[in-house]
Amino acid sequence: MCSDLGKEKTLQLRSSLATRILCFLRRLLRWLHCCGVHTCWRLDAGRMPPEGAKAVFSAGRGKPIRTKTIYQSIMEHQQESKFESRRTQLACRKMQTQIRRVAKGCLEFASCMEEVETRISRLEDNVGSQKVTQETMEKQLEGTQWKLTDLEDRLRHNDLRVPGIPEGVEGSYPRGFVVALFKEAFLDLNQWEWEREIQRAHRFPFNRTGISSTEEGGRPRAMLISLLNFQARQAVCDLARPNSRRKARGCDFFVRPDFCHTTVEKRWRLRQLIQPLQNKGAQAFLINPAKL
Numbered sequence: 002m003c004s005d006l007g008k009e010k011t012l013q014l015r016s017s018l019a020t021r022i023l024c025f026l027r028r029l030l031r032w033l034h035c036c037g038v039h040t041c042w043r044l045d046a047g048r049m050p051p052e053g054a055k056a057v058f059s060a061g062r063g064k065p066i067r068t069k070t071i072y073q074s075i076m077e078h079q080q081e082s083k084f085e086s087r088r089t090q091l092a093c094r095k096m097q098t099q100i101r102r103v104a105k106g107c108l109e110f111a112s113c114m115e116e117v118e119t120r121i122s123r124l125e126d127n128v129g130s131q132k133v134t135q136e137t138m139e140k141q142l143e144g145t146q147w148k149l150t151d152l153e154d155r156l157r158h159n160d161l162r163v164p165g166i167p168e169g170v171e172g173s174y175p176r177g178f179v180v181a182l183f184k185e186a187f188l189d190l191n192q193w194e195w196e197r198e199i200q201r202a203h204r205f206p207f208n209r210t211g212i213s214s215t216e217e218g219g220r221p222r223a224m225l226i227s228l229l230n231f232q233a234r235q236a237v238c239d240l241a242r243p244n245s246r247r248k249a250r251g252c253d254f255f256v257r258p259d260f261c262h263t264t265v266e267k268r269w270r271l272r273q274l275i276q277p278l279q280n281k282g283a284q285a286f287l288i289n290p291a292k293l
Contacts, residue, residue, distance in 0.1 A: 161228065162257045170252065175224065176199060202227070205224075
């Protein structure tokens, strides 16, 4: 019984081995047929080649190719495929290395971008706070400038500016010349004691036009007259209106209140707006306090 079982197993193994060999040969013949190689006999299921038969193939122009040559070509193709697979693996490894480098660079770039965004946000916050601080400082500066202008005008509220008097006529004692000039020009103000009211009188060190009186087209420097009280200055200004022009002792001069440079510029710009209206006969004046 044991010998019979062993024989049956051996036959089964042989039949399975023969079946595998036949399957391999069929696949080989199909591959050869796809490559353009034609065989002179076929391997069918259940049919074996005759004993002593040689496997001869014809390819191309009918030249015979033996099984050894086919085996060599298969081995060469297998080696080439291995070489190509190795080259492909190396190329894949290189690509993987490059991809890792690129990914690392992207991560570094992302971290740098986060840092840049953080810095930009901080700068924006600082700029916003500085902008608010700058606006506050500008408002404070504007208020301080207005206060300084008002303070300077209040310090000059007793002063008069008298342009038009030729230089040199006052001699070495300008105050005495101005006292005599006011007595002759303002006869209606004899109640004021000009010797006491006029504290000092002198010329400005320069012209507002910037042109010296000795140059061609230059005007004589205006005289600054400081009075004792504001009422006397206001009485002189009211009497000199409407054009503030007076003539006395051979001098044709103007009498105007003295203001700081900022106020003079504002009044000059306002005069440039009012003058065309007055030339057309319109009556232009200021409302104090101003109303919108």
